[in-house]
Amino acid sequence: GAGVSQSPSNKVTEKGKDVELRCDPISGHTALYWYRQRLGQGLEFLIYFQGNSAPDKSGLPSDRFSAERTGESVSTLTIQRTQQEDSAVYLCASSPQGARTNEKLFFGSGTQLSVL
Amino acid sequence: DAKTTQPTSMDCAEGRAANLPCNHSTISGNEYVYWYRQIHSQGPQYIIHGLKNNETNEMASLIITEDRKSSTLILPHATLRDTAVYYCIVRYNNNDMRFGAGTRLTVKP
Numbered sequence: 461g462a463g464v465s466q467s468p469s470n471k472v473t474e475k476g477k478d479v480e481l482r483c484d485p486i487s488g489h490t491a492l493y494w495y496r497q498r499l500g501q502g503l504e505f506l507i508y509f510q511g512n513s514a515p516d517k518s519g520l521p522s523d524r525f526s527a528e529r530t531g532e533s534v535s536t537l538t539i540q541r542t543q544q545e546d547s548a549v550y551l552c553a554s555s556p557q558g559a560r561t562n563e564k565l566f567f568g569s570g571t572q573l574s575v576l
Numbered sequence: 577d578a579k580t581t582q583p584t585s586m587d588c589a590e591g592r593a594a595n596l597p598c599n600h601s602t603i604s605g606n607e608y609v610y611w612y613r614q615i616h617s618q619g620p621q622y623i624i625h626g627l628k629n630n631e632t633n634e635m636a637s638l639i640i641t642e643d644r645k646s647s648t649l650i651l652p653h654a655t656l657r658d659t660a661v662y663y664c665i666v667r668y669n670n671n672d673m674r675f676g677a678g679t680r681l682t683v684k685p
Contacts, residue, residue, distance in 0.1 A: 464619070495675070502663070503620070503675035551619050564610070565673065567619030 462486075464568035466552050472574045473542055481537040481571045485554030490532050493553040493565065496521075503551065509535060542575045549573070579603070580664045585680040588658075594651040596679050598664030601645045607667050609640060611649045612675070613660040620663065620675070623649065654683045 465484040473479050485492050494506040505519040509529040520526070524542075529535040539546055549572050553565040581599040588594040600609060608627050612620040624631055624638045626647070631638045637650040651658055663678040 493673075502677045505674065553619070564622035564625065565612075565620075567621070569617075569619050 464552055464554050464566050466550075466568035466571050468571060469569065470572045470574075472576065474576055475544060476541055478538065478540045479542055479573065481539075481550050481573070483535045483537070483552030483554075483568060485533070485535070485552070486566055488532070489554035489556050489566070491555045491557065492529055492535050493555075494527055494535070494537050495551040495553065497549045497551060497570070499548070506537070506550075539573075542573075544575045547573055547575045579666050579674065580676055582662075582664050582676065582679045584677070585682070587682050587684055588651075588654045590656060590683055590685050591653055594649075594654040594658065594681060594683070596649040596651075596662050596664075596681065597646065598648070599646045600664070600666050603644050603666050609638070609644075609647050610665045610667070610673065611636070611638065612663045612665065613658075614663065614678070615657075615660045623662075654681075656683050656685065659683045 464486055467482045471479055490511045492509040495503040496506055497503050507520055507527045508516040524540045527535060527537045549570040551567055551570045553567045555563050555565050579600055579602055608625050610625040611623040613623055614620045624633055624636050626638045626640055638647060640647045659682050661678040661680050663675050665673050665675060
């Protein structure tokens, strides 16, 4: 596809359940970012992947959060034992080479996660 | 902590220029200033970025002060579809573009 694709677009889950969110970056983009956006707030950095380098996980809020990326393709963000405070829009972005160059990020439309 | 300061909200009349200010007084010499916007229920969209010189593209103009401590995003002829949250960002480190709360711009007919 032409843009960053995220699925599902909406996810409703019960407290305590695990969820997996998927991001398909733009083909050829080596850098991939995950952000969280709570209602009415700005974006909160979660994790960054750059090619085959070790990911920057410094933004993950707890050990219930993890993310994987295989090569330069799909990434999944997993939240274990979800809590109501995890309810937010989870946004994925990709860029051609990564943050070491002055390039722009391309964002997906996000996954709206609601934890009941 | 956010490295930029923006007004919480602004209004603009349709067809007029929208001037959105941003303060980044602690910007370092090699940090770029980026602007993104987020229309309701969508992911952020890149607008423009610059280092020292003023920049213009099909969407907007970016005016950066000579000391680089502040900048202004200009939408020359605002339309209703420009209503969005506008984020001013300086590249914080190699891995993280920090998005603050931004400015909520409302374009009114």
